[in-house]
Amino acid sequence: MQEATVPLSDEEARLLQQLEQSLAAEDPDFASTLRGSKFMARNRRVAVLSGLGFVAGLVVMFSGAVTKMTWIGVIGFLAMVGTAFLFSQAWKRGIGNRDETPAAPSGRGGGQPKASGSFVDRMEERWQRRRDEDGL
Template sequence: MQEARVPLSDEEARLLHQLEQSLAAEDPDFASTLRGAKFMARNRRVAVLAALGFIAGLAVMFSGVVSKMTWLGVIGFLAMVGTAFVFSQAWRRGIGGRDEQTTVPSAPRGRQQKSSGSFVDRMEERWQRRRDGDGI
């Protein structure tokens, strides 16, 4: 059974906005975690739609080749390129699907470490610590 969604009144929307702002002020890490989950879910949706668009563009391109309509093949190819670009942007922004960060229990609070990441991950972590002022 599905829930019925009722839109918020102006007063409720204002209160919700104030609560979100106060949460972000009090605990920015928790607020960014909540925002990140929604962001990754959106990126996943965009990536899936882009993959479906790529397959549709491939079908249009092949149908243009088979029917000897060059313009249709070009449209299919352009659709494939466009959706591949959209997919790559969603991928770069992060689509999740794996644990993004595993913390080491012995690490001091506020200083979480990734467990045995790639070279690039370690360099990004060092860069982030340097920007935050922690040093190396």
């Protein structure tokens, strides 16, 4: 039996937003845990299933090649492409713990590391951290 959901009114949505903001201000660790735990679990599940689907598509593609039935190979290839796309989307959304931060701040500015940035910026920060750790 499925329950019907009723959308929130504007006033209720505003109150909910205020409650979320006050929770985030009072206890940011708890708020981030609540916000991301189900999301990360879903992304991990999608990533695992798409990995298994990719392997299954690979098997189907090779079985089509061995039996010389091109259409089976094409189906396997399409399954591989589709599951690779699903995996990449789950990876982009995040399948790991984003709360992991290095113990010591990086030596470049002495300030807080940026919360987000471009791919190149993140790779640069990782490179700098590795160089700093190896130098110790």
